[in-house]
Amino acid sequence: SQTIHQWPATLVQPVGSPLSLECTVEGTSNPNLYWYRQAAGRGLQLLFYSVGIGQISSEVPQNLSASRPQDRQFILSSKKLLLSDSGFYLCAWSTRQYSNQPQHFGDGTRLSIL
């Protein structure tokens, strides 16, 4: 069966510090991968998605970036965090084998910027 791992679970960072969040998927090949952010009490905001290695689509211009160095690895980064980057970051995957399949989420990273 497929599993998705995200780490760390919680992170407290000062303003202006760098960020690296990692997500890996097991049990499937060539997944679609996604990064979302959810502000407290709000809906899901799609940040980036990837349909293959090195292929990244950005949904919202901001100081975040994403990379997909390996088939089942998706990384969210920032060079300098802002207070507004606080939130719940979720990685998700979906199969590319069929075009109508849902996304499955990792446990998320709760990021607090001080």
Add this chain to the structure above:
Amino acid sequence: QKEVEQNSGPLSVPEGAIASLNCTYSDRVSQSFFWYRQYSGKSPELIMSIYSNGDKEDGRFTAQLNKASQYVSLLIRDSQPSDSATYLCASLYSSASKIIFGSGTRLSIRP
């Protein structure tokens, strides 16, 4: 702009009653729809997928799809306190391999 709209709630339902959650979507081309449940502080969990007009039942959950009206609903029978959560409706925008999520309806089951 493709959108999925939900009433934010909170929707308060007595224990044992039927909870009815509704959603409308703007993209007429969408063929796949999903309901996710999100407990406070946790990640969304898929509970139902529906692809055809009509009803789809899974245990206490029934998803309903009406493509002509661009309307999706979720019924929860015999509501339990453990059903208290935010329910997210989602529509698959398949040409771009991404899902459009509604902002969620907060459901509260009162004993």
